[in-house]
Amino acid sequence: MSLPDLNLLITLDVLLSEASVARAARRLHLSPSAMSRALARLREATGDPLLVRAGRGLVPTPRAIALREQVGQLVHDSAAVLRPVDRLDLAQLARTFTIRTREGFVENFGAGLIARLRADAPGVRLRFVPKSDKDSTGLRDGSIDLETGVIGKSTGPEVRTQALLRDRFVGVVRAGHALASGAMTPARYAAAEHVGISRQGRDKGPVDDALLPLGLHRAIVATVAGFAPALSLARASELVATVPERHTGLLRDGMHSFPLPFPMPDLTVSMLWHPRLDADPAHRWLRAHVREVCREESI
Incomplete structure (x- = not known):
């Protein structure tokens, strides 16, 4: 079964409102003959004359009267669907956003983000889920609304990204550790026993690559994810842990942190989202607050 021409709904709405072919034609910028042809198509589609002559004017049939309110609402709703949303009613917004992050983000930025969002929109909820890899499937299938992390080769080419903060690696030891006092050198750092960090369980990483030109190697006695x-x-x-400084601020509370005594490239932590949410007003509002809370906590 073929669909009727839905443009006829607009024509019918105007005809029922004006009860005049000539006035309806002027409103829709059509010629009277074109409007007469449209009325003929409407009569054929509905099986009803809709407007009939009464003296010098036209009056609606009972079917037209019954359709008037329904057609008007349909046209209004259709226009709203196709019109850009220019104002977001935050007080009425009821939505749960799923954000995928590595550990450290929630501890350092989560409370500030929740406070910001709920001050504007008390009906909004956040669901934080752990980030075990850099696969973009969750963003594509809609199970993840927003993600934070370092952009990698496995990030989907269509994914939108925006930088949130720059971070650097630091060494971390317990309070009272031998490395907590005295000058730090590459040799002294490498001579300690270390805990490695790898989600894939690899024995080596960027820190080991940075030590290699110096002829130094770490002794990694344990690896965690x-x-x-x-x-x-x-x-x-x-053990010595080497972690991003800003991303682990609260996790390192009470411990001794020190700058690495050899060059290491900084990290850029970004937020990532799928293009279908790019123009969504609520998602734009969420992204703005994520940017702001990361900027504030990074100062």
């Missing part, structure tokens, strides 16, 4: 367990081990042992 994230910053939090690495810092927990360092807090309770003689």
Whole structure:
């Protein structure tokens, strides 16, 4: 079954409102003959004359009277669907956003973000889920609304990105550790025992690559998948953890941190989202607050 010409709904709405072919034609910038042809098509589609002559004018049939309110609402709703949303009613916004992050983001930025969002929109909820890889499938299928992290080769080419903050690696030891005092040198750093961090369980990483030109190697006695367990081990042992500074601020509370005594490239932590949410007013509002809270906590 073929669909009727839905443009006829607009014509019908104007005809029922004006009860005049000539006036309806002027409103829609059509000629009277074109409007007469449109009325003929409407009569054929509905099986009803809709407007009939009464003296020098036209009057609606009972079917037209019954359709008038329904057609008017349909045209109004259709126009609203196709019109850009120019104002977001935050007080009435009821939505749950799923944000995928590595550990450290929630601890350092989560409370500030929640406070900001709920001050504007008390009906908004956040669902934080752990980030175990850099695969973009969750953004594509809509199960993830927003993601934070370092952009990698596996990031989908269509994914939108925006930088949030720059970070650097620091060494971290427990309070009272031998490395907590005295001058730090590459040799002294490398000679300590270390906890490695790799989501894939690899034995080597960027820190080891940076030590290699100096002829130095770390002794990695344990490898974990994230910053939090690495810092927990360092807090309770003689191990050294090497983690991003800003991303782990609260996780390192009470521990001794020191700049690495050799060059390491900085990290750029970004937020990522799918293009279908690019123009969504609520998502734009969320992204703006994520940017602001990261900027504030990074100062």
